[in-house]
Every structure is written in C-alpha cells, then in structure tokens.
Amino acid sequence: MANLNDFKVIKRKSAKSFKLLTEVMNINTDALDLTQIERLGFYLFIIEHITGVSDVFDVTDIVTDTEFNKLIFNNNFDDFGLDAIYINEDEKHIQLFNFKYRESFKVGKQSVNSTILSSKFINALTTENTSSLKGKIKIGAEDILKKLTSNDEYKITLYVVSNEEIEIKNKDAHLTLFEQSYGLEIVPIGLEEISQFVTLRPKPVHAELIVDNDAIMSFSESSISSSKSYILRLPLSEIVRITCDDHNLRASYSIEDLTPLSKVKIDISVLFDNVRGLVLKSKYNQNIYDSLKEDPSKFFMFNNGLTLTANDIKAESVNANKKVKISLNSIQVLNGGQSLRTIHSFNASDPNYLEDYLSNSEVLVRVFNTSKNSELNNKIAEYTNSQNSIANVDLKSLRSEQLSIEQFLNEHDIVYARKTGDTGLDDNKNYKHKISMEKFGQILISVYGMPDKATNQKKEIFNKYYDTLFVSDWFNIEDSPTYIEEYFQTKKEYEKTNFIASDQKLFYMMYLSTKLEMDIIKLINFLEKSIQSYQPLSNKNVTEARKLIQSQFKKYLDEQIALV
Structure with missing residues (x-):
C-alpha cells in the first residue's frame, strides 16, 4: 500500500518536472505557488510515463488542461474536463487523460464520482460535431474523429489519474454510451501504481x-x-x-x-x-x-x-x-x-x-x-x-557509452533521459535542459550529415547507425553539451519567426550549422527559402514534411549550400 513517503516523492518529482519545463521554455513562475507547480508538473510526469513521450516540447503539446495552456502558451480555452490527448499512430492507440491532484495525503480510497469527461466533449465525438470546442481540445477531438472514421482499428483508453488511491463509481451516462459505442477502456491509476514509476536506486534484494x-x-x-x-x-x-x-x-x-x-x-x-x-x-x-x-x-x-x-x-x-x-x-x-x-x-x-x-x-x-x-x-x-x-533505443539505454553521456551531461546541468521519467541524477540540482536519448540520437545523425534520416529512419539510429554515431572516433562526448544548447537555442529563435518550427526543420538546422557560417536567423531564412524553391521530381505538390524526408531534397539543399 502506498504511504506518505510515496506521496512526498511524487510531489517532489512532479515539481521538478515542471521546473525543467520552465527552464527550457524560459517561463517565469514567480506568480505560482508550490501546489500549482506540483499539479502542473504532475501532468507532465504522468504523461511521460504512460505515453513514453520524453521530449519536453512534445509533452506540452499533449496537455489540454486550461490552466496549463494559459500559463505556458497564453492560450485560454475550456478543456471540458479532459486534461490531455495523445494519439499513438504506431500502436493505433488513442489515450485520454483526466487528472485529480491532491495537495495533502489521505489514508484510504477516494472515489471519483463526478463526471469524468464533460458531456460536451463526449457529444462532440458521438455526434461528430466539434463546433462548440476551441483550441487544443478542438484539434484533439477532430484528430480522434479522423482516426475513428478511418479504416484503421483504434483502441481508446481513458486514464483517470490521481495521487491518491482511487476507484471509479457512478459513470456518467454519456461516458457509458461512449464505452459501448467505441470500446473505450477506463484505466484508473492511483498513488500505489504511480510510485512504481519513480526511478530510485534500489535497496539490495536477497x-x-x-x-x-x-x-x-x-x-x-x-x-x-x-x-x-x-x-x-x-x-x-x-x-x-x-x-x-x-x-x-x-x-x-x-x-x-x-x-x-x-x-x-x-x-x-x-x-x-x-x-x-x-x-x-x-x-x-x-x-x-x-x-x-x-x-x-x-x-x-x-x-x-x-x-x-x-x-x-x-x-x-x-x-x-x-x-x-x-x-x-x-x-x-x-x-x-x-x-x-x-x-x-x-x-x-x-x-x-x-x-x-x-x-x-x-x-x-x-x-x-x-x-x-x-x-x-x-x-x-x-x-x-x-x-x-x-525499441532499440530502450535496448541501448543501459550501454556504458550511454551511461557516460548521462554523467557528462549531468556535469553541464543537462538531464539526459535514458529512461522514461528521468529527471536528473541529482534531485537537488537545477537543470537547464532535458533531452531524451532518442532526440539526442536524432541530433547526432543530423550533425553527422543525414538530417533526412533523423525522422523517417529514427529507429535505425539505435540500430544500423548506432556504432557510427555513439561508439566510433567521430563521436566526441565533449561536443554533446554544445549540440544540445544549439538545438534548444535554434528552437527558441525559430518560434519567434512566422515559420512552423517542426523537429524536421530543427534537425536540418543542426546540419546547416556545420556547413555555413551564418547566424541562426539567416540559417532559418536559407532553409525556408530552399524548402519553398525545391520541386520534387514527381512535380506533385507535397507538404513541407514530405519534402524534408526525401533524399532528393537533401541533395538539392547541398547544391544550394555550394552556391553560397
């Protein structure tokens, strides 16, 4: 049974998760009290563990909670009781989240008797009408509807999460209807299960x-x-x-x-x-x-x-x-x-x-x-x-070279997340960045000269290309903090422009910085101009995302670099 100490550990981990986000995104939290920080960090902490999404920016995109989005993005919309939406394309899994964060520890179970999801959100899905929704919650509902009306079979799970022991009682009628219509599965998660997320050096077991x-x-x-x-x-x-x-x-x-x-x-x-x-x-x-x-x-x-x-x-x-x-x-x-x-x-x-x-x-x-x-x-x-x-990235997470990177980056105040939910080796340290092992691999393959493979072949980074990127003489661990600092700085500068700052573009920016001696803004304009002027061999109109994964675009970009 979970106890007071488990409750305190989760509170501390949640607060640290939020502080890592505010450091990366340069957000002033002076107006927030500790409970608010813990509650908003609790969302990040749980979402990362359940979805496996480790990148700070990706996790924030998943959160639909009203208070969170107003603070982080200055975007005010009604979340209608749904705190996060994540669609796992690979596993055909739609994951919905409802959070209940308690400020103080109480012994015994607490029942979740209130309506878990508002009837407005459920009705938007069952009637396929999202006109009453706004912001992220509307975008999320529309994405879900696209999946449900497609030929692919999607599983839907609602995680009802609380930092207390919980049980589901008295389901809302709309929720029951949605369960019957779409096969929704409700998964309650309480403190005892959450305490198993926390990565602590274990005591010996004999x-x-x-x-x-x-x-x-x-x-x-x-x-x-x-x-x-x-x-x-x-x-x-x-x-x-x-x-x-x-x-x-x-x-x-x-x-x-x-x-x-x-x-x-x-x-x-x-x-x-x-x-x-x-x-x-x-x-x-x-x-x-x-x-x-x-x-x-x-x-x-x-x-x-x-x-x-x-x-x-x-x-x-x-x-x-x-x-x-x-x-x-x-x-x-x-x-x-x-x-x-x-x-x-x-x-x-x-x-x-x-x-x-x-x-x-x-x-x-x-x-x-x-x-x-x-x-x-x-x-x-x-x-x-x-x-x-x-996943290959998980298999490689215990390799000695990965442990060395974790230790080295820790000395530079950077969390290197080898496993889901890592918040640093030192709970008392204020870290300035957090980078997942997978994201760092994508940065490395881009710097190495293959930005076109950073997204559409990212699984091969920890398989086919692993030794080249992490073990060969090419890799210099002392360059790691510089790459990570450059990645986050580039993202900040990109988001100040009118262009969409996708990960694919950021990886190309990492590549361009090794080829051209320009400041970040000039590199951004160079990349955007190249994207717009590139014409695929098929002469068909393709999206920016499709262009960036084509080897022909990489070849075209190199030709433009040669002209500078």
Whole structure:
C-alpha cells in the first residue's frame, strides 16, 4: 500500500518536472505557488510515463488542461474536463487523460464520482460535431474523429489519474454510451501504481530457495571458473516469494503454508535494470493472465521465462544430495518483467489463486552470476531482450557509452533521459535542459550529415547507425553539451519567426550549422527559402514534411549550400 513517503516523492518529482519545463521554455513562475507547480508538473510526469513521450516540447503539446495552456502558451480555452490527448499512430492507440491532484495525503480510497469527461466533449465525438470546442481540445477531438472514421482499428483508453488511491463509481451516462459505442477502456491509476514509476536506486534484494536436483542445471564460463550460473525450473508460487516485498518471506525457503504469500506485492527494486519499465494494460499481460487461469500446467510451455542476475550466488547440496539450496544476493529481473508483474497481479486478484493456479504452474528461470559487473549486467539486459518487441533505443539505454553521456551531461546541468521519467541524477540540482536519448540520437545523425534520416529512419539510429554515431572516433562526448544548447537555442529563435518550427526543420538546422557560417536567423531564412524553391521530381505538390524526408531534397539543399 502506498504511504506518505510515496506521496512526498511524487510531489517532489512532479515539481521538478515542471521546473525543467520552465527552464527550457524560459517561463517565469514567480506568480505560482508550490501546489500549482506540483499539479502542473504532475501532468507532465504522468504523461511521460504512460505515453513514453520524453521530449519536453512534445509533452506540452499533449496537455489540454486550461490552466496549463494559459500559463505556458497564453492560450485560454475550456478543456471540458479532459486534461490531455495523445494519439499513438504506431500502436493505433488513442489515450485520454483526466487528472485529480491532491495537495495533502489521505489514508484510504477516494472515489471519483463526478463526471469524468464533460458531456460536451463526449457529444462532440458521438455526434461528430466539434463546433462548440476551441483550441487544443478542438484539434484533439477532430484528430480522434479522423482516426475513428478511418479504416484503421483504434483502441481508446481513458486514464483517470490521481495521487491518491482511487476507484471509479457512478459513470456518467454519456461516458457509458461512449464505452459501448467505441470500446473505450477506463484505466484508473492511483498513488500505489504511480510510485512504481519513480526511478530510485534500489535497496539490495536477497532471496533463498531450494530446488530438486532434476530442476536445476549449472554452467560456468570455463572448467576452472569458480563462478557458476544456473537454469532453474520454479513454481510460480516461488517466483512470487523470492521477488516479494517481505524480506522474511524471501528468506523462508522451506515455507509450507502459502497463505502469507497471497498478501504480498512485488518488490519494485528487482526491476530497476529492466529495459521495459512499467507497461500499463499491455496485451501481452492479458495473454499471460489468461494462460495462468485457463491452463496453468502448460504455462511453462507458453512463457519464455525470466532472466535474473545476482551479484553473488551460493549453492549447496542438502537433504542427502537430493536437493540444492541456493542463496541469491542482489537480484535483478532483466528479462520477463512484464511476466513477473502479471504473476503478482494475478496473485493479488484472489487469495485462492496462489494455491489453485500459481503453485501448479512452473517457469524457466536463468540466473546469471555477474559478481557486481555492471557492464555484464547491461549486456545481458540488452541481448536477452533483443528478440522481443522492445525499441532499440530502450535496448541501448543501459550501454556504458550511454551511461557516460548521462554523467557528462549531468556535469553541464543537462538531464539526459535514458529512461522514461528521468529527471536528473541529482534531485537537488537545477537543470537547464532535458533531452531524451532518442532526440539526442536524432541530433547526432543530423550533425553527422543525414538530417533526412533523423525522422523517417529514427529507429535505425539505435540500430544500423548506432556504432557510427555513439561508439566510433567521430563521436566526441565533449561536443554533446554544445549540440544540445544549439538545438534548444535554434528552437527558441525559430518560434519567434512566422515559420512552423517542426523537429524536421530543427534537425536540418543542426546540419546547416556545420556547413555555413551564418547566424541562426539567416540559417532559418536559407532553409525556408530552399524548402519553398525545391520541386520534387514527381512535380506533385507535397507538404513541407514530405519534402524534408526525401533524399532528393537533401541533395538539392547541398547544391544550394555550394552556391553560397
């Protein structure tokens, strides 16, 4: 159960998220009290974690809250109870947000009884008439309607988020109608789940267990190595025990009464090095959940298993050499984090599930002895996840060179967000910029000379082009702060003009700055003039965005550069 300390941590993280935004956008917050800062930062903090959007400017575009937009953009419109809208084109997922921020901590659940979304917004979607809406909320509603009336199948989720324990009661009639018509799913998120977002250096998690001889296989790197790793076949009830938040139960390897395990929760510290992080309501989670209940004895066949590391593993034969006792020191679950979360969720949903299902299900567990070797830990995390549907940028987030960039930029007061929700290595430092790992990769490939690939091939930045951009002699880490400062300064200057400051243009600006010795305004005019004068080979009218991803435009731009 979440407690007062969790509440305070979220308040602090929320305030820092907003202060990072105000530093980047040069916003004066003297007129705001601390509660306002925390509440507005809470929006940013939650949106980043749930959508995976890390760039500060991109997150602000998602927020539709009236107060937020009036302060940040001097744009005053009624949000009609909807605080944020995000459409994930890749996953065909429309995500809606309603926030409730509480200033003080209260024990116990708070019910969300009021209308979650105003009838005006719901009616705009159901009647396909947005004439009564204005500003971002109108643009968002129209975008949603385009998706819903297209041939693509979109999932719609409403996240009702509060920094308290919440439950949904007494749904509004319009909301119920919308649920039935469009398959809307409501996902309530309270303090306990939010506290799992927070990236803190975990306390060591130790565990002990006993396995049968036929359920264990040991291996080592060489015949003379004293360090051994193991492959185990474990009941899911044991998985619950060794990863639970009760250190006494984790040490109780001979436990016979499983009743106490039905009340435990996952110790989130074991997932600190997991590349996926928290994925809410994943379709894979539901598959795992279903297979546990429908055919627990075959779960071993249906699941890929878990990959764990430990700083130290001790194994000794017991019970007349018929069993093996294993002690695990500082365990981390590097692969199978979603399976582990779902197993714990399944266990918590019914006290009888532990005995009826989990004790009758088994899973394959690989436990590697990494002996405090963080580089080995990082490689295991990357390679054991590389065959799953995880973004390359996440797989590379634990690489040593990325950790070095994070440390170096921290010294220059820049947050390098390797993972979703990162707010810096030092909670007491005032950072001037925050850049996501993905955005920095796009900047690098642009400076390298391929701005046309920064957006339409951004997935390849952390795959095909990764070694060239981050590992080769071309990359000089000392240039990193300069690139980032230039990127943000260029964005500020671009937004002062009458031109649209898209990311694609900013990446081209980074490229142009390596080719022409001009000030930012002159470079902007040069780029805009080149965009307007460029004619595609097809002679068809295409948008600026389409022009900028064409290799022919890059070639044309280089020709214009040569004429200067």
